[in-house]
Amino acid sequence: MRFGTPPSPSRGFTLIEVLVAISVMALMSLMVWRGLDGMLRTQSSLQTRSDEVRTLQAGLAQWQTDLDQLSELPGIPSWDWDGQVLRLTRRSAEAHMQRTPDGLNDTSSSASVRVVAWTWRVDPGRPGGGDWLRWQSGPLTQQADWQQAWGLAQQWGQTPNASLRAAQVQIHPLSGWQLFVHRGGSWTNPLSSDAVTPGAAPSGAANERRLPGQTTPDGLRLVLSLPPGPAGQGTLSLDWVRPTLSGAPS
Structure with missing residues (x-):
């Protein structure tokens, strides 16, 4: 009696083949992880740049x-x-200020102004070594309140305390800034004698009312020095022209 040939045992993977397969899968996983990490880093960088640009534009x-x-x-x-x-x-955005002979004292209760201040302050911990900052008071309807806020704005720009710092807004890191005014057909430093407006009130009792050069200029040029960062670097210039000026400055 003849029996059939016994089936040959099935052949599995050798240890070397298993190690090779694991190594290939590990390499592919590493490549995928690096690709995802690169995409996430790029997305984060683009988001940071977008946020920085939007912040600067808002400022x-x-x-x-x-x-x-x-x-x-x-x-x-x-x-x-x-x-x-x-x-x-x-x-103030709350209402339109009406002009009266007595300044702010006799305006309606809904009319108000604000005192706003801008400065660049040294901060070694910030890119470029400083920050562009803005401060504003609350709505003001009385001239005495305006006078106080006007003084606080100057104090904030020079020696701010914790209370004044709480009302400031950090706009953007800067290496520095410059201002120029347009008067008499040319741009000049606002502190130079060329920027003084003839016929202004003399100093003394009216010093805080109308100093030479405090009348609204025809134009104002803002020059910002941007440090290296997501929003770019270099010099950024922005010109403002007084809306009531008849004819643009040359």
Whole structure:
């Protein structure tokens, strides 16, 4: 009696083949992880750049708005630049300021202005060594309140305390900034004698009311020095022209 041939045993993977397969899968996993990590890093970098650009754009838009809303009232300077801090008196967004012979004292309860200040402050911990900052007061309806806020704005720009710092907004890191005014058909340093407006009130008792050069200029040029960063680097210049000016400055 003849029996059939016994089946041959099935052959499995050798240890070397298993190790090779594991090595290939590990290499593929590493390549996939690196690809995902690179995509995530790129996305994070683009998001950071987008956030930085939007922040800078918002700051420039606020700068433009503050200047467009300058309030020129009797006995109240619309702007002042002391070489360190720019102070502005602007109409409040709550209501339109009405001009009256007595300044702010006799305006309606809904009318108000704000004191706004801009400065660049040294900060070694920030890119470029400093920050572009903005400060503003609350709505003001009385001239005495405006006078106090005007003084606080100058103090904030020079020796701010914790209370004044709490009201400031950090706009963007800067290496520095410059301002130029347009008067008499040319751009000049706002502290130079060329920027002085003839016929302004003398110093003394009216010093905080209308100093030479505190009348609203025809134009204002802002020059920002951007440090290396997501938003770019180099010099950024922005010109503002007084809305009531008839004819653009040359």
